[in-house]
Amino acid sequence: MTQLPRAIGDQAEDQALQHLEQQGLTLITRNFQIRRGEIDLIMQHADELVFVEVRARSNTAYGDGIESITRSKRQRLIAAASAYLQRQRYDMPARFDVVAIDGQGQINWIADAFRADD
Known part of the structure; x- marks a missing residue:
């Protein structure tokens, strides 16, 4: 039985979350969404x-996951991050991983x- 894309994405997010927590990051929220974009994990x-x-x-025949982040995708991530920062009023440096x-x-x-x- 093949998995639906959302199920695969959830499984990948779980795996990424576990890995990042092992590296010392702390989860704040998952799947923050605005109309223009979504952020998978905020830590x-x-x-x-x-x-x-x-x-x-x-399959990496068409490039790996990192290569799939286009300029347009980066702009949507930046817009979502800006909205999150405005709502939560965090006063700390931020980065995109x-x-x-x-x-x-x-x-x-x-x-x-x-x-x-960029």
Whole structure:
């Protein structure tokens, strides 16, 4: 039986969350959504707020998960992060991380993968 895309995404987010918690990050919220975008995980790492995009790829023939984050996707993530920061009024530095998981379950975590001004 094949899994639906949302189920695969949830499983990848669970795996990414577990990995990041093992690295010392603390979960604040999951799946923060606004009309223009969604952030998979929002975490805290020391004194930084971390917006995490999780990408799962069973086949890398068309590129890995990191390569799939287009300029348009980055803009949607930045818009969602800005909305979150305005609502929550956090006063700490923030960064965008990417967790890519391949078909074998290998995790590639890229801290500070891109910036809002890229």
